[in-house]
Amino acid sequence: DAGITQSPRHKVTETGTPVTLRCHQTENHRYMYWYRQDPGHGLRLIHYSYGVKDTDKGEVSDGYSVSRSKTEDFLLTLESATSSQTSVYFCAISGQGNTIYFGEGSWLTVV
Amino acid sequence: GDSVTQMEGPVTLSEEACLTINCTYTATGYPSLFWYVQYPGEGLQLLLKATKADDKGSNKGFEATYRKETTSFHLEKGSVQVSDSAVYFCALSGNNRLAFGKGNQVVVIP
Secondary structure, eight states: OOOEEEEOSEEEEOTTOOEEEEEEESSOOSOEEEEEEETTTEEEEEEEEEETTEEEEOTTOTTEEEEEEETTEEEEEESSOOGGGOEEEEEEEEOGGGOEEEOOOEEEEEO | OOEEEEOSSOEEEETTOOEEEOEEEEOSSOOEEEEEEEOTTSOEEEEEEEOSTTOEEEETTEEEEOBTTTTBOOEEESSOOGGGOEEEEEEEEETTEEEEOOOEEEEEEO
16 A cells, blocks of 8 residues: 545536646655546656656646645646546556555546 | 557456466666556556566566566466456656556456
8 A cells, every 4th residue: 555545536527617636645755646547548647746846747738737835745736627638547656666656546527 | 768568459368368468668777667457447556566687576476577688578477367357557667757558458258
């Protein structure tokens, strides 16, 4: 158990509304990640963080922003949700030995 | 950049058959290699890993050997069960970044 909690686990929202997904870790790891998973695309990195207030873009960052004000929390925000952002979102942390552990996922539907 | 290639398409096989899922990688330096498994409606769980050439990772009857000469990390299991039905992802990790293959769905028929 890597001590990763995602919330909410399931959400339905309307197009144009802001949405924030939260990832919380209990292991004090420096690196945290947000991925999205879509059929035919596998897992794609949205943003990652390498410390408090230190973040960088991944391969599919457009339409997303992140914040990390505390080591344990990494927030992913969709400023104005679109239907193309309907997906499953996974948070991950980089643990011992460069091993990455995943949360259980947040299922987001934008209608 | 670093990348991982998995064999195309789902894999369907009968219970007690042998499973092999091919994985090759391209990377600079000396990455660690992983297999993750994802059951329906769940997150990705680490199945096994290898951190250097010729290492063999193993777990739950699955094995994979880090082959630097062929840049491969094929997943094998000698006798699959229905409960092994899942999606399997090969991945590599270097400099705290992870590159994934697209995954293979494995369906085991009783």
